[in-house]
Amino acid sequence: xxxxxxxxxxxxxxxxxxxxxxNELYRSNLAKGQTGLSIAFDLPTQTGYDPDHxxxxxxxxxxxxxxxHLGHMQQLLDGIPPGEMNTSMTINATAAWLLGLYVAxxxxxxxxxxxxxxxxxxxxxxxxxxxxxxxxxxxxxxxLIVDMVAYCSRHIPKWNPINVCSxxxxxxxxxxxxxxxxxxxxxxxxxxxxxxxxxxxxxxFPQVVGSISFFVNAGIRFIEETCKxxxxxxxxxxICAERYGVEDxxxxxxxxxxxxxxxxxxxxxxxxxxQRIVLEALGVTLSKRARARSIQLPAWNEALGLPRPWDQQWxxxxxxxxxxxxxxxxxxxxxxGSRVVEARTAELIEAAQAELDEVLELGGAxxxxxxxxxxxxxxxxxxTRRIESGELKIVGVNCFTETEPSPLGGEGSILRVKPEVExxxxxxxxxxxxxxxxxxxxxxxxxxxxVAATDExxxxxxxxLAHAGGTTGEWAGALREVFGEYRAPTGVAAAxxxxxxxxxxxxxxxxxxPGGPPRFLVAKPGLDGHSNGAEQIAVAARDAxxxxxxxxxxxxxxxxxxxxxxxxxxxxxxxxxSGSHLELVPEVLxxxxxxxxxxxxxxxxxxxxxxxxxxxxxxxxxxxxxKDFELGRIMSDITxxxxxxxAS
Numbered sequence: 282x283x284x285x286x287x288x289x290x291x292x293x294x295x296x297x298x299x300x301x302x303x304n305e306l307y308r309s310n311l312a313k314g315q316t317g318l319s320i321a322f323d324l325p326t327q328t329g330y331d332p333d334h335x336x337x338x339x340x341x342x343x344x345x346x347x348x349x350h351l352g353h354m355q356q357l358l359d360g361i362p363p364g365e366m367n368t369s370m371t372i373n374a375t376a377a378w379l380l381g382l383y384v385a386x387x388x389x390x391x392x393x394x395x396x397x398x399x400x401x402x403x404x405x406x407x408x409x410x411x412x413x414x415x416x417x418x419x420x421x422x423x424x425l426i427v428d429m430v431a432y433c434s435r436h437i438p439k440w441n442p443i444n445v446c447s448x449x450x451x452x453x454x455x456x457x458x459x460x461x462x463x464x465x466x467x468x469x470x471x472x473x474x475x476x477x478x479x480x481x482x483x484x485x486f487p488q489v490v491g492s493i494s495f496f497v498n499a500g501i502r503f504i505e506e507t508c509k510x511x512x513x514x515x516x517x518x519x520i521c522a523e524r525y526g527v528e529d530x531x532x533x534x535x536x537x538x539x540x541x542x543x544x545x546x547x548x549x550x551x552x553x554x555x556q557r558i559v560l561e562a563l564g565v566t567l568s569k570r571a572r573a574r575s576i577q578l579p580a581w582n583e584a585l586g587l588p589r590p591w592d593q594q595w596x597x598x599x600x601x602x603x604x605x606x607x608x609x610x611x612x613x614x615x616x617x618g619s620r621v622v623e624a625r626t627a628e629l630i631e632a633a634q635a636e637l638d639e640v641l642e643l644g645g646a647x648x649x650x651x652x653x654x655x656x657x658x659x660x661x662x663x664x665t666r667r668i669e670s671g672e673l674k675i676v677g678v679n680c681f682t683e684t685e686p687s688p689l690g691g692e693g694s695i696l697r698v699k700p701e702v703e704x705x706x707x708x709x710x711x712x713x714x715x716x717x718x719x720x721x722x723x724x725x726x727x728x729x730x731x732v733a734a735t736d737e738x739x740x741x742x743x744x745x746l747a748h749a750g751g752t753t754g755e756w757a758g759a760l761r762e763v764f765g766e767y768r769a770p771t772g773v774a775a776a777x778x779x780x781x782x783x784x785x786x787x788x789x790x791x792x793x794x795p796g797g798p799p800r801f802l803v804a805k806p807g808l809d810g811h812s813n814g815a816e817q818i819a820v821a822a823r824d825a826x827x828x829x830x831x832x833x834x835x836x837x838x839x840x841x842x843x844x845x846x847x848x849x850x851x852x853x854x855x856x857x858x859s860g861s862h863l864e865l866v867p868e869v870l871x872x873x874x875x876x877x878x879x880x881x882x883x884x885x886x887x888x889x890x891x892x893x894x895x896x897x898x899x900x901x902x903x904x905x906x907x908k909d910f911e912l913g914r915i916m917s918d919i920t921x922x923x924x925x926x927x928a929s
Contacts, residue, residue, distance in 0.1 A: 285611050288604035289566070290367060290575035292319035293593045294540060296346035298702050300356035303346040306590060308360060315597055317367040318399075319577050320357070321345035322379070324808035324859055327414040328835070329375050329757025332706035336837060339864025340808045341703040344587075345371075349710045349753045354382040355389070363387040368399035369444070369538065369575070374416040376403040377425050378756045381743035384437070388748075400441040400494055400538070403429060406467040407446045409650045409769040410657055411453035413810015413834045416757060419647045421764035423474055425739060430471065431480035432740035434489050441494040443471060444538065447513075451498035452544045453813050454661025457509045457629055460498070462636035463653055465516060466646035468493055472525065473645070480738060490525050491532030494574075499541045499564040501557055506564030507616065508625040510571035513537070516630055516637075538575035539565045546584040549908045550677030550684050554581040559599055566603065568622075569614040576600055584907060586695030586860065586889050655775025658816050665817050669911050678910060695889060698860070710752060717750035725749040726759050733763040771812070771833050773819045784825040787916045790924075791826040799923040802850040802880075803831040804841045806869055809859035810834045814885060814907075818854060821912040822919070838865065842872035850880055851923045857886040867899055881922050885909075 293310050296303040307318055322345040325337035331349050332341045341347050348354055358366075363386060372379045380401050384394050405422040408415040415422065426443055433442040447455070447464035455463065472490060475481055481489050495513070499506045514535040521533035541561035546554045558578050565573040578596040580588035588596075603609060616622040643649035667673035674680045725746040732742045746756060791798055803819045805812060812834050819831040830848045832840075845853050853873070857865060866884055873882070884896055885905040893904045902922060905915060 286569070288610065289573050289600075290317040290538070291315055291597060291600045291604075292317045292369060292538075292575055292577040293597055294319045294321050294371065294577045294579070295593060296321040296323075297344075297587060297696065298342040298346070298698050299706065300346055300348060300353040304357055304359050304361075307357075309590060310593065310597065311361070313594055313597060314601055317369065317575060318361070319369040320371065322370070322372055323347045324414065324810075326379075326753055327372060327375060328808050328810075329378075329416050329753060329761070330808070331710050331752050331754030332703065333710055334754055336808060336835070337703075338807075338868070339703070339861035340859060341706050342698050343860045347706050348379065348382065349706070350713050350750060351382055351385055351389075351747050352713060354386045358386060362392075363390060364392040364396040366398070369402075370399065371402045373402055373405055373408050373412075373414055374422070375753060375757060376401040377429050377739060377743050378747070378753060380429065380437075380440075380442075381740065381747040384744050385747035394437045395439070397437050398439045400444045401429065402446060402496065403443040404446040404467060404496075406463075406470070406646045406650070407449045408810070409767075410463070410654050411449040411811075411813070413769070413812055414808075415767060415769060415810075417760065417764040418767040419650060421760075423471065423647050426471055427474045427478050427480070428738045428740055430475050430489060430492070431478065432738055433492065434481055434485055436740075438488070438492075441492055441536075444494050444496045445471075446496045448496050448498040448540060450657065451500060451542065453657045454664050455657055456660055457505060458632040458636055459656065459660060461509065461512055461516065461629065461633035462640060463646060464495065464497075465520065465633075465637055466640040466649075468495075468517075469520065469524065469641070470645045470647045478736075486525065487527045487529060487532050490521055490527050491529070491534075495535065495537035497537050497539050497565070497573075498544075499539055499561040501542065501545050501561060503560050503564035503567075504622070505625065506561070507568050507571070508622055508629055510537075510565060511568055511616070511622070511626045512629040512633060514571045515626070516633065535571070536574050538577070539573045540577045540579060541565070543579050543583060545675075546579060546581075547675060547678050547908070548584045548906055549682070550687075551582050551584055552687055552689055553677050554579075554584070555595075555599075558596065559603075562599065562603060566609060568616050569612070570617070582689070582695055584887070586887065587698070589693075589696045651770045654770045654772035658772030658820065659775055661813055662817060662820050665910070665912065669913065675910075678908065713750070714752070721749040722746070722751050722755070725751055726755060729756065729759050730763055733760055768833055771816060771819070771831060773816055773823070773829070773831055784821060784913055784916060787825040787913060787920060790917070790920050794920070794924060794927070796927050798826050798828050799851040799919065800828045800830065800848060801919060802841075802845050802848060802853045803829060803856065804836055804844065804853065805834045805856050806836050806838055806841050806865045807857060807859060807861050808835055809857055809861070809886075811858045812856070814858070815854075815856040817912065818856070818885070818915070821916055825916040825920075827916075827919070838868040838872045841869050842876040842878060845873060845878045845880060846876040850878075851926065852919050853878075853880050853882045854919075855882060855884045857884065857888075860887065862886060862888055863892060863895065866896060866901065870900055881926065883919070883922075
């Protein structure tokens with residue numbers, strides 16, 4: 282037995298409603314023993330819109346905290362000394378802006394940027410592939426990341442400027458091999474670009490390599506997850522030494538934070554999520570050589586909606602029991618010499634290296650977005666097929682479904698954001714604009730546009746705009762003018778045809794329908810970018826013989842209605858996972874009526890059972906949630922709707 286190790290950094294991923302409300306939550310969590318912050322931002326902040334932008338409707342404060350200007354950052358961190366806190370910010374497309382606000386807030390308190398510790402997620406590749414909060418095309422997005430890496434190396438040396446995320450790849454269906462290969466390819470794409478930019482002197486480049494961190498996912502197969510983390514550790518050490526010539530072993534260390542799997546959390550029998558979370562935490566803590574540096578655990582009820590403070594406390598206590606009550610931290614690596622673990626680790630390394638070599642031959646992660654997206658959708662299609670067939674067992678979902686009534690449910694089992702929050706934030710940002718020095722803001726925006734059009738580092742202009750009083754929407758809007766916007770591939774075409782045999786019976790009914798195959802519009806209104814479910818619905822509908830119209834994420838209600846009208850669709854399926862269904866669905870229905878579209882509307886997503894009657898009363902035909910995992914049944918329902926409509 283060796284000297285007891287220090288525990289990992291313990292975080293809770295949180296934020297909601299407003300900066301002031303989130304600050305109260307952060308201070309409460311820190312008082313309970315949390316040792317670092319992990320800030321969740323709302324979708325308008327993540328996608329570069331102010332609360333009063335039309336696209337922000339229904340999304341303000343729902344999945345995180347809205348931060349539109351420096352005043353919000355000051356409120357968010359009130360009473361939390363910036364020079365003493367280790368802060369993780371889950372922010373990507375607007376990462377440079379949020380880091381600029383963070384630095385400006387510290388400077389207003391007399392804290393130099395060299396004292397700041399933390400991480401900006403800043404992995405835009407996985408946004409294109411899985412999470413959907415991108416704004417700009419790949420190359421301008423990579424430029425922003427490179428500028429942040431270079432700026433941090435000189436001015437914020439204790440900051441991790443990018444957190445390469447395999448987490449969201451697993452959520453999108455990635456196999457362990459794909460997780461390893463695609464995230465390492467992203468890190469290589471960023472580091473190669475930093476080196477080629479000439480912004481970092483050669484003698485400081487090893488420190489830049491050492492500043493790269495990772496954010497991973499730990500699934501329920503915790504032995505395989507342990508092997509995956511050991512594979513990550515070995516592969517990254519080799520890349521750092523051989524590709525970048527880093528000699529210091531400490532700078533080659535695979536430093537990662539983790540949130541355990543949210544994909545596997547179930548709406549059915551959600552109390553089972555507690556044991557899932559515990560087992561998944563073991564996958565990133567048992568092996569000392571590959572142990573996480575920081576951990577944040579989801580709450581048991583995240584598949585139902587926004588967790589309450591008590592639910593987050595429960596997840597924090599899981600970490601504390603593991604770290605302080607067990608003997609986990611008292612031993613050397615318990616897997617060294619294990620034939621099973623070392624053999625599986627070697628298998629993963631060999632397969633992941635082959636996959637990584639393929640990606641690099643395609644030009645790299647940034648250049649191969651279309652190909653990687655197609656592979657992930659295909660992998661996820663296979664996973665959903667296995668769940669539906671019962672080959673992959675999910676307790677409480679497709680097996681052992683008998684259950685007693687849960688004492689954990691009922692009214693108040695999830696946190697709901699008050700409807701008035703959006704109006705309050707709209708008034709707030711408009712008041713902020715009215716009080717500031719508009720000339721100073723205009724000059725700062727002009728300078729931002731000028732720098733963006735050159736190869737100068739963008740961070741100084743970004744921080745200056747933060748001090749001048751600029752807003753999130755203004756920063757992103759200025760860069761939209763220079764860089765343009767981007768629509769990522771859907772990957773649906775690559776996966777089509779993968780589950781035809783599973784849907785054979787539905788396909789026969791579809792082919793027999795009078796009037797030909799149904800035209801099915803699958804649409805994602807609002808800013809929610811989690812498209813995995815919508816993609817699988819689109820794949821299943823195609824494999825059932827339907828004509829599918831799927832235009833990807835981030836559509837306005839007007840665009841949904843226009844597509845339904847112009848494509849003359851038979852059924853409209855809306856996918857919403859951000860909790861904005863009670864705001865967006867009525868607006869889509871109103872726009873459809875104005876456009877003269879009378880096709881039935883079905884809705885799917887993270888929708889509390891209490892909200893189902895309200896949606897049905899509005900005129901929605903059917904509501905599907907994650908417990909409705911049988912895609913064949915859903916396709917059969919869609920076919921019934923079309924048959925009934927055509928017969929009427």
